[in-house]
Amino acid sequence: MKNKKNDQVKKTMCAxxxxxxxxxxxxxxxxxxxxxxxIVYNWGEYIDxxxxxxxxxxxxxxxxxDEFETNESMYPKxxxxxxxxxxxxxxDYMISRMIQNGMLSELDFSKMPNVKKNIxxxxxxxxxxxxxxxxxxxxxxxxxVGILYNKTMVEEPITRWEQLWxxxxxxxxxxxxxxxxxxxxxEKLNGNSMNTLDPEELxxxxxxxxxxxxxxxxxxxxxVRDKMIGAEAAIGxxxxxxxxxxxxxNPDLVYVIPEEGTNVWIDSWVILKNAPNKENAEKFIDFxxxxxxxxxxxxxxxxxxxxxxxxxxxxxxAVRNSEIAFPDLSLYDNLETYVYLGEEGDSxxxxxxxxxxxx
Amino acid sequence: MTSKSKWLSAPYLxxxxxxxxxxxxxxxxxxxxxxxxxxTLDNIIAITTAGxxxxxxxxxxxxxxxxxxxxxxxxxxxxxxxxxxxKRHNFIILIFILPMWMNFLLRTLxxxxxxxxxxxxxxxxxxxxxxxxxxxxTPAAIILGMVYNFLPFMILPLYNALAKIxxxxxxxxxxxxxxxxxxxxxxxxxxxxxxxxxxxxMVFIPALTTFVISSLLGGxxxxxxxxxxxxxxxxxxxxxxxxxxxxxxxxxxLINMILSSIFDKEGxxxxx
Amino acid sequence: xxxxxxxxxIALIILFLYAxxxxxxxxxxxxxxxxxxxxxxxxxxxxxxxxxxxxxRALFNTLLIAFLSSFAATVIGTVACIAMMAMKRRTKSxxxxxxxIPMLNADIVTGISLMLLYISLGIRFGIGTILLSHITFxxxxxxxxxxxxxxxxxISTYEAALDLGASHVNAFFKVVFPDLLPGILSGFLxxxxxxxxxxxITHFTKGVGVDTLSTKIYTEIKKGIKPEMYALSAxxxxxxxxxxxxxxxxxxxxxxxxxx
Numbered sequence: 088m089k090n091k092k093n094d095q096v097k098k099t100m101c102a103x104x105x106x107x108x109x110x111x112x113x114x115x116x117x118x119x120x121x122x123x124x125x126i127v128y129n130w131g132e133y134i135d136x137x138x139x140x141x142x143x144x145x146x147x148x149x150x151x152x153d154e155f156e157t158n159e160s161m162y163p164k165x166x167x168x169x170x171x172x173x174x175x176x177x178x179d180y181m182i183s184r185m186i187q188n189g190m191l192s193e194l195d196f197s198k199m200p201n202v203k204k205n206i207x208x209x210x211x212x213x214x215x216x217x218x219x220x221x222x223x224x225x226x227x228x229x230x231x232v233g234i235l236y237n238k239t240m241v242e243e244p245i246t247r248w249e250q251l252w253x254x255x256x257x258x259x260x261x262x263x264x265x266x267x268x269x270x271x272x273x274e275k276l277n278g279n280s281m282n283t284l285d286p287e288e289l290x291x292x293x294x295x296x297x298x299x300x301x302x303x304x305x306x307x308x309x310x311v312r313d314k315m316i317g318a319e320a321a322i323g324x325x326x327x328x329x330x331x332x333x334x335x336x337n338p339d340l341v342y343v344i345p346e347e348g349t350n351v352w353i354d355s356w357v358i359l360k361n362a363p364n365k366e367n368a369e370k371f372i373d374f375x376x377x378x379x380x381x382x383x384x385x386x387x388x389x390x391x392x393x394x395x396x397x398x399x400x401x402x403x404x405a406v407r408n409s410e411i412a413f414p415d416l417s418l419y420d421n422l423e424t425y426v427y428l429g430e431e432g433d434s435x436x437x438x439x440x441x442x443x444x445x446x
Numbered sequence: 447m448t449s450k451s452k453w454l455s456a457p458y459l460x461x462x463x464x465x466x467x468x469x470x471x472x473x474x475x476x477x478x479x480x481x482x483x484x485x486t487l488d489n490i491i492a493i494t495t496a497g498x499x500x501x502x503x504x505x506x507x508x509x510x511x512x513x514x515x516x517x518x519x520x521x522x523x524x525x526x527x528x529x530x531x532x533k534r535h536n537f538i539i540l541i542f543i544l545p546m547w548m549n550f551l552l553r554t555l556x557x558x559x560x561x562x563x564x565x566x567x568x569x570x571x572x573x574x575x576x577x578x579x580x581x582x583x584t585p586a587a588i589i590l591g592m593v594y595n596f597l598p599f600m601i602l603p604l605y606n607a608l609a610k611i612x613x614x615x616x617x618x619x620x621x622x623x624x625x626x627x628x629x630x631x632x633x634x635x636x637x638x639x640x641x642x643x644x645x646x647x648m649v650f651i652p653a654l655t656t657f658v659i660s661s662l663l664g665g666x667x668x669x670x671x672x673x674x675x676x677x678x679x680x681x682x683x684x685x686x687x688x689x690x691x692x693x694x695x696x697x698x699x700l701i702n703m704i705l706s707s708i709f710d711k712e713g714x715x716x717x718x
Numbered sequence: 719x720x721x722x723x724x725x726x727x728i729a730l731i732i733l734f735l736y737a738x739x740x741x742x743x744x745x746x747x748x749x750x751x752x753x754x755x756x757x758x759x760x761x762x763x764x765x766x767x768x769x770x771x772x773x774x775r776a777l778f779n780t781l782l783i784a785f786l787s788s789f790a791a792t793v794i795g796t797v798a799c800i801a802m803m804a805m806k807r808r809t810k811s812x813x814x815x816x817x818x819i820p821m822l823n824a825d826i827v828t829g830i831s832l833m834l835l836y837i838s839l840g841i842r843f844g845i846g847t848i849l850l851s852h853i854t855f856x857x858x859x860x861x862x863x864x865x866x867x868x869x870x871x872x873i874s875t876y877e878a879a880l881d882l883g884a885s886h887v888n889a890f891f892k893v894v895f896p897d898l899l900p901g902i903l904s905g906f907l908x909x910x911x912x913x914x915x916x917x918x919i920t921h922f923t924k925g926v927g928v929d930t931l932s933t934k935i936y937t938e939i940k941k942g943i944k945p946e947m948y949a950l951s952a953x954x955x956x957x958x959x960x961x962x963x964x965x966x967x968x969x970x971x972x973x974x975x976x977x978x
Contacts, residue, residue, distance in 0.1 A: 126926050131937025132944075136772070151927040154937040159681045160921065169833055169843050170926040264666045265681070305583045305665030309939050310558070317564050317754030336752055388941065430481065437682045438497075444669040445497035455801030455813075457794050458857070462816050465854040469831030470819060523731050526724045537966055539904050544958060545735045546911045548742060548951045549935050552943070556738035559745070559753050566741065597735065602904075606866070644862070651821075679826045692827050703815060 121147035125367035128153050128161060128175040130354070133228070135387035142374050148367045166190065171361055173368040178354050180267070180425035182224050183217035185357065187427065191223045192360045198369045199225070201376035209416060210393035213351055216424035224355035225372055226393040230327035231351055231414065231422070232268055233344045235311070237337075240321035248276045248345045251322065252295075257302045261314060261323035264306035266440040267425055268350070269296060272324065275347040275421070282426045284435070293439045297446050306444070315340060326352075328390030330411045342411045348421025353393070476689035489690020498674060498691065505670040506698075508585060509653035512592035516600040516649045517642070519593070524604035524641075525634070528611070538605065542598040554591060554662045561587060561663070583665030591659040592649075599648035607641025608634070643706045651699055671695065739955060746948035753943075763949040770946055773934065777950065780914060780930040783845065787852035788860075788909035794853070795860030796902055799868045800894075814861075821858045828855065829922035836923065844925035851923040852913045859912060860905035867901035 131154040139150050153172070155161040158181040165172055166188075177185065185191050196202055202225050210226040218224045236245045240259065251260055251272065263269055271281040273292035283289065304320050311323040316336045325333070330342035356372045358365060374380060381397035391412045392398060401407040416422060428436065480486045492498055527538055545553065560566045561582040568578045581587045611634065619629045635642075657672040671691065678688030746764070750757025767773060802810050820828055832851050841847060871894060879889035917932040924933065935947055 132941035153926045156937045156939060157680060159683055162683060167833060167837055169837055264661065303667065306667060312942060313752050313754040316752050317562065319563050336750065336755055433682065434684060441497040441669065441674065445500045454797055458798030461794060461857065465832065466816055466819050468835055469828060472831040472834055473827050519731065522727065526728060537962065539907065540962055542735065543907060543911050545739055547914055547954060547958060548739055549932060550915050551935055552742055552947065552951055553738045555753065556741040559741055560737060594734065676826055679830065689827065703818065707811065
């Protein structure tokens, strides 16, 4: 009698365990459109959802859309193969890392006529920093890193990185809380390359950042936007894509590209090596480069588009010719794009940055 | 009973073997190897470098401070609640759990909105012509964030332990001439030790490993060991160093566990 | 006088815990998209919330995962507690030590190691993998809240029930279960709460296109958190609070009190 009961309970337990372990594993999202699917991995809030719906309608391809929050949290997910993504949208230095590790597939531009037709040639030129033969990346959004300042809170216009070391603005400066952007500022101020691996130059940059630390109100990443709108600080280091939005919310804010030069960053579409739906991926990228679609995305996310045809369609002349959204890059001779520094280079930067942060 | 317990515990044993032990072994594997896969202790010794040691010290200090503040705030509260003799145990628990149903990130951002220079609290203060509160981007703000997020973990076990104390015991102590202070230190405190231990564990350990709070409320100027580990994984892609440093943290967790087993003879504190 | 002081103290603590929530509710009516500026009063976000399919689907996923994972964790955890009761002290403390690990380990470590585990087991990423992970980190909370109740159990009542002819299952549900219920309920509640709030473990173990509210909120950081999220949080909060108050005022309770 007792054994029988035991058996019953035992069976129930096993069943429960099996159920919980396996039953739920099968219910991924597998429904496909008429012509299959395409799996896209992009930054959060980095596309107008309407454009995805239009693509699905026009091509009968189901888009499975997934979002990441940093290049670094995207990389291990793609590398591990946990999900076989078709397309991703990483930044420059991460693309060069993915190229080096053989994670990307070469693009066939003949299947994507809109790319070369609409994307400005200078952006491909700029991309050569991380994709030397322009074989892997199609620019999607780009911008500069610059200074946003509140003109009611400063005594003279801010035009140089140097002014971030001015004691007048103690406790009124917001610095980027990311290793490459912080070091970029210091290295540009020292007149060095922001991709330098020279130990002396790096040490000098580190000392400069430590010297600046007492003046900093906070190291922030995305908070700089809200804090500048709320006039929490006078000066902040910010991505140009945020500048238009912040100015709309607070007209006292001014964005400048510092005279010492800065970083030009480009987020680009890439197709992954093991992409299961390569043809659909090409159609998707081509669709995203169509001028009307690129315009919709520009309106939605306000980050500068490399799509010249789309820019020509912008109705508001002030925006179309905006110095912030579309600066003339040829006017600056000290702009650079981040390059992947290799594992050793990365950890060198990281060690120095930790010394600054823990100082 | 013993033979039965063997298969009753089977599901959990199997579960913890697959989902707890194996992942833990992976942490050990990463922590004890370098990028080429060769054995090394460098990732653990790395804690002694100036930056890491400082961030560990700071994390210990801040989490200790917030544990103490939590305890001082929660103990009187738990005593009041326990004496109210509310029948609805779960109602009280829910009142203190409910704030956690709002997303952690949103809540911490809300504190930023409250504490900032031009924030809500300073607007209220200036309305009453009081001096402004300047704690945003300081260690005090981090402690506040920790206390806010982990206070429920202190209140609940304390409340649970205190509610279980038989009022007759306390009455007897009073009848025998003990004053309030004497009753508190000699009767109530010792009887609530299991609750105190589990409360301290539940606050101290998460506070020690936390990371978002320090960057949102501390202005990123104070680097805690939790931030270092998180960044090794998410921004710097050095899983080996991240794992090695979390193994160091596990030592503190181990110390905490040993201490609690010494003070809590019953074996385990009551969480809720 | 003393009781007034006590009430003030409770009120202050509750104010402390609920101040940020009040802030979020206020922000949900803010016409401006940024949290830094008050742009006037609006109901717009509540309207657009219900038109936003993605947020609603994320809400559904979140609730589904929270409910299923805390339910499974409650079953496994409760059974484990009963099993541990009969164990030797040493075995028991080792098992309790293991139980504490996922709660104490950094989330990111748990998340990445679980991801690697699923890959090596060849499990397809989807809602299933999120569920497995959530069950894993939920079990400790259940065990920690059921365990004290198990320790207070009086085994002789269970044995008496058996002697009186009740089956094991019957005796368990009639005699043991009611004693454990408060612990089980609070364990379930705690697990549910932890599951609702988790981001990092979910991020690394989720399948493509499967989102929970947490993963949506964290990915929104780059472009600023959508006010719809404030609105949704406010709605969730108000709903739960209303339920709580209603339950507390239910007439069955008054009858019970009278009979006592």
